[in-house]
Every structure is written in structure tokens, then in C-alpha cells.
Amino acid sequence: MERHPSRHPSRKAVLRAALAAGVTAPAVLMGVPALARTVAPTGTAPEPTPACDDGDDPTPPQMEGPYFKPNSPRRTSLLEPGTPGTRLTVTGYVFGLACRPLSGVLLDFWQADVNGAYDNAGFRFRGHQFTGADGSFTLTTIVPGLYPGRTRHLHVKAQAPGRPVLTTQLYFPGEPRNNTDPLFDARLLMTVRDAGGGSQAAFDFVLNVPQTPGPGPGPTPPPGGGGWAVGTAYRPGDRVTYGTGAYTCLQGHTAQPGWEPPKAPALWRAG
Incomplete structure (x- = not known):
């Protein structure tokens, strides 16, 4: 997302470079190129992550369009045998x-x-x-x-x-x-x-997720609800209740706050 190669990298870019290099916190890398993920570690002692006060607003939203479908398969590759295209x-x-x-x-x-x-x-x-x-x-x-x-x-x-x-x-x-x-x-x-x-x-x-320079905020307990529970490992086909509704698991996962059945159509189907 860095579009100004002549400027110093954002704190986000520096942290991204540290992540790519496998260190736990960013070093001061003022003067690295815009694509900071390609920068090798400098060997200097890492400093605590600073507050993100460098113009990195949340990623802007755009319309969904007419072609979205819920319940997509869980996968990191969308390729299939013989798929044409670059x-x-x-x-x-x-x-x-x-x-x-x-x-x-x-x-x-x-x-x-x-x-x-x-x-x-x-x-x-x-x-x-x-x-x-x-x-x-x-x-x-x-x-x-x-x-x-x-x-x-x-x-x-x-x-x-x-x-x-x-x-x-x-x-x-x-x-x-x-x-x-x-x-x-x-x-x-x-x-x-x-x-x-x-x-x-x-x-x-x-994402518009509040954070502090220290460890991220702890999970927020979900509102009450039936048989669904945070920390439970669900398998495809498992059925739970949440609130007044019943849901069927579509993808194996361990439940986390924010993935309550009504909020996660990729994971749960009503009924």
C-alpha cells in the first residue's frame, strides 16, 4: 500500500518488514525502500511497536456487488486442474x-x-x-x-x-x-x-480494530446463547443452538468471539 517511494516508510511497513524477517518487533529502518517486506534485518535491537499515527487509515470499504455467495470453501488456492489464466x-x-x-x-x-x-x-x-x-x-x-x-x-x-x-x-x-x-x-x-x-x-x-502498543486486546465474550461456546472445536455437520436459532457447522474450526453462527455465514448455516 506504500505509494510514495521517496518518503520514509510507514510504521506499518517497518513492522511488516520485521514480520517477513521473522523478528518479533520492528527495528528502526528509516531509509528502507517502499516495499519494506523485502528488507533484510539490520541486526539492531528491535524497539517496541509504536502507535500507528502515520496516516494509515482503515482500508476503505466498497460495495459487495451482485455476485457474492456465502458458504465458500475454506482454501488458500482457488486454482483447479486445467484452470486457464495467468x-x-x-x-x-x-x-x-x-x-x-x-x-x-x-x-x-x-x-x-x-x-x-x-x-x-x-x-x-x-x-x-x-x-x-x-x-x-x-x-x-x-x-x-x-x-x-x-x-x-x-x-x-x-x-x-x-x-x-x-x-x-x-x-x-x-x-x-x-x-x-x-x-x-x-x-x-x-x-x-x-x-x-x-x-x-x-x-x-x-481494519478498524482498536489496539495499544502492547499486546492486543483480549477477546470479548460473546452475548449469551444456547449450545454454541467459545473454545469449542466444531466439525462439519455439528449442530448447535444460538439464541433462538439452530445452526449446522459448514467448516471445521475452533469457535472464537466474533464467529457466532449468525455472524459467520462461511462457518454456519441456519437450520
Whole structure:
């Protein structure tokens, strides 16, 4: 998301570089290039993560569009045998307002195929995943095709445990239709480069999740409700009650605050 290579990197970029290098906190790396994730560790002692007061507003929302479907399969690759199209790998991190990574964030992606068509009958080019302990994610897919009225884009929903859902879209730099698509937002441009016959893209989400420079806030107990319980490991087909409703588990997971059945359609089906 760094779009000003001549400026110092944001605190978020410095922390991202530290995460990529495998250290627990960012060092002072003033003078590194904009793509800070590629910077090698300096060997200096890491400092505590500072407050995120560097202009990193939360990632802006965008419309869902007509093609979203709940209950997508859990997977990090949307490719299937024989899938045509230019391979695309999207990597990044999800941060809160203090530039600290957020683990366990639900990311639900959907997109058009190489011909610009969405699969509304099944789940081709649809899938959800969760960020790792360091807030990172990786999506393997193809560069989506074009269809009338829109520039090239990916759709995504992001939800941290116990927080509202962010619905937005990601865009590709250098696309001619970026200038004519009324929904295009330059703040949602990915960083994209060619790599071995495919493309590699990077984007970091900032969610509206309050944080302090210390450890992230503890979980918020969910409102009361029936048989569903935080910390319980659920398997596909398990049935629970929550409030006055009954729900069936769609994906194996361990329940966390914010993933109550009514709030997590990728995990639970009513009935």
C-alpha cells in the first residue's frame, strides 16, 4: 500500500518488514525502500511497536456487488486442474489501528474467471481463509478477466473476531479501465510485479480494530446463547443452538468471539 517511494516508510511497513524477517518487533529502518517486506534485518535491537499515527487509515470499504455467495470453501488456492489464466499470488498482512498484526481474521475472496464470468452455480474462484499468528495471508488464483463496465478487480470480505465485516475490492495498477470505472479507488491498488510467467501482488489491510502498543486486546465474550461456546472445536455437520436459532457447522474450526453462527455465514448455516 506504500505509494510514495521517496518518503520514509510507514510504521506499518517497518513492522511488516520485521514480520517477513521473522523478528518479533520492528527495528528502526528509516531509509528502507517502499516495499519494506523485502528488507533484510539490520541486526539492531528491535524497539517496541509504536502507535500507528502515520496516516494509515482503515482500508476503505466498497460495495459487495451482485455476485457474492456465502458458504465458500475454506482454501488458500482457488486454482483447479486445467484452470486457464495467468497465475496470481496475493500476499499481505492484516493490521489493526496500532499497526499490530491481527491473527485469525476471516478473509473471504471471490472473483471473475479469465473470461470475466462469475460462477453463480458453484464455487469456482471463491474461497475463504484465516490469517496466521503473524497476521499474514496468501491467496493463489489467476488474474481475473474483464467484463463490461468494470476494471480488473478482486472482491474480499475481512472480519476480525468480534468486529464488523469489511467488504472491499482490490485493484491492479496500470489498467486502462482504472480511469473509467466509477468504483475504482487508488487506495485499494495492490503492488504487482511479474514473476516466472505469472504475477505476484501484495496488499496489507488495516481494519478498524482498536489496539495499544502492547499486546492486543483480549477477546470479548460473546452475548449469551444456547449450545454454541467459545473454545469449542466444531466439525462439519455439528449442530448447535444460538439464541433462538439452530445452526449446522459448514467448516471445521475452533469457535472464537466474533464467529457466532449468525455472524459467520462461511462457518454456519441456519437450520
